[in-house]
Amino acid sequence: MNLQRATDEADNILQGAEFTEKSFARTMRRELVERLAEYHRTKVPLRVFAGYDASRPNLHLGHTITMRKLRLFQELGHDVIFLVGTVTAQIGDPSDRLYERPRIPLDEVVSAASTFVKQMSLVLDPDRTTIMYNGDWLSDLPLSDILAVASAFTVQQVTSPAAVKDRIKSSKPVGLHELLYPLMQGYDALHLRADVQLGTVGPIFNILAGRRLQRIHGQRPCIGITYPTLWGTRGHRRMSKREGTHIALAEEPNEQFAKVMSIDDETMRQWITLVSSWSPDEARERLQRWGSGELHPMALKQDLAFDIVRTYHGEAAAAKAKESFLSGHRGRRDPDPSVAVPLIADSGGILDVLHATGSVPSRQQARRLLLSGAVRVNGDKVFEEGYRVSSGDLISVGPRRLYVLQPDETPP
Template sequence: MTNAKPPQFSVSDRIQEALAVTLRGCEELIPQEDWLKKLARSEATRTPLRIKLGLDPTAPDIHIGHTVVLNKLRQLQDLGHTVIFLIGDFTTLIGDPSGRNNTRPPLTREQIEINAETYYRQASMVLDPSRTEIRYNSEWGDTLGSRGMIELASRYTVARMMERNDFHDRFHAGTPISVHEFLYPLMQGYDSVALRSDLELGGTDQKFNLLMGRHLQAEYGQEPQCILTMPLLEGLDGIEKMSKSKGNYIGISEDANTMFAKVLSISDVLMWRWYTLLSFKSEADIAALKADVLAGRNPKEVKVALAKEITTRFHSSAAADAAEQDFINRSKGGVPDEIAEVRLPLDEGGVALGIGALLKATGLAASSGEGNRLIDGGGVRLDSGVVSDKGLKLGAGTYVLQVGKRKFARVTLS
């Protein structure tokens, strides 16, 4: 977090509060004194500040790791400022090289349009739509033209571009860098010029691009934006950043029961970082919860509260309560209210079906062999009883099959 010199102007209690909200959980605010000046001007003129977030629709869904930045935007909206939710349909055609060790293949226009359809709908689960301005950077990217692009490129040097870590490392490793990749940070920076943004948010991996916006605004005679970088949220494993490719994520469109259970699966240590970055509780309330745990309160109770808050945000309070009860039922070996219903025909003559084949047919195991291994490990239940006989055969009737704590199916054989 940036340490700034004491401001040379009066800072009201309201501005101090706004600064505290801005700094909560952030990595850096650059430069802090400029942000205080912008806040003071906004308060004096009663003019909302313009706060920008750009997202490239490279995938159809977002996960709660993305909401770390969205939460910060919502906190700033609640202070009265305007959020510009920028969909990077033009920059996605270039492909963001941030953090890459090779060239990122650009998406097609069709892929971008498909992915962009769900972005704002999902983001609206966190943002206040009444204080959100939706923009697409193709508005100015498509009209910039070759002359405009050449003029833009003249505003930055190759030497400065090569200071960027990923470009520097790839160059010295002999890994190809396409010229069009230099255009990405330039166009992201130009977005700030087109939108006249006061503050731009992004993950720590976006710092170079965010600073580019500040540089280009000065080049075009505008007051430079401040930048706020937010940390990348660790996923369920508590080690790697949250990512669908790593399987350690919670999608914001996942069902309530799955979302609730996944939050409860994180470690007690990670829970506090998630509270800071994902919860809307005040820092004082979180500190009180920490004190309660140190005094002997079961941390699982505090984790349940976090799971219910997150599940409520993306579903409803009733859904969160139901998810909690479902989790309790599963933990006690009970059967959830809603489970898959499967009907399977027996062979002619009503020949009984083996348990391994049944696990495969219901999708509870990938194969009969895997089903048998699950039985060996004591992970299969039939009507609440543990299955130990791999040779078990089932005739006509209805049964409840369970694998582990969370996989169920009600099977009817006839």
């Protein structure tokens, strides 16, 4: 009975998880089931943590992917640690960077960390959350301990991430301090005596470092579970505060709603799966209705925007934000369009549609219009070349040219 219960819990925890290696995924699932079954026998809760580098103020939607899983562990009775990266924030993870990030002053990190602590209760139960800062142990780590940690790894291992290899190959600087990042992350797991570590998918070495250090020091290696990185509001790239493509949890309701409405359809699909409050069955049902044409993508996007604002600001604020958005956009949708462009079933890409209007002489010119911010769909600027439009969408090109997409009713 304990094994079946543990298996069901593990499957729930691993819902949406993503691993770079299938063999590692199988190992982590097996170990998680074993550890959960052990908990049900012994009643000793697991120590579970996720780290959040305080490089800039405010938690955003991307952070909530792992935070929601931490909340699930809380509900299952385990000890959850919300780890604020104060030292690792000053280093920066080099595994997803194509450049060397300047070191962030400590006072800026401390200021950003305070916003993380204030906002974590938007997802986690504060009464069941232990807040820790890795600066409490990493800042005073003796050189002898740093050398001991470094001696457990090779240069080949710490330079294995593709982004680091690319920088070395192209003669771009890679700071020695950056190569310490996975080692410091591994030391966090060791210091916390962690049973489970949650993170975002990336080089497996960042997780393996902690497991190796724990083995060396006689601890049972922690289970590493990784989840996808959330795309930002523009294009299919990681949500980024630096690039302004994030949605902060504490952001104003109207701003949150409008930003969700600006994302493209593929980003909406990812967000529904990863950051909506809908159950997997509810999310699947909505996506199926969208795929069958029963639910218009704009209606689904409004539902998602409402759900996200409601989660962090409440039902009343979400209703007001929706009404504000719709009232502000009605003026752009009400005028009769000057040109109606049929949507060819297999050609709904924004570049093809712009070219079909005759308003641009080529796809190259259409690309330039997109990059310049001259194209709007339903009132929101579109920058992504892969953006797909649907019947009923209102497209504006510049200040005067307006088009409504209509279905192609030509007989087959």
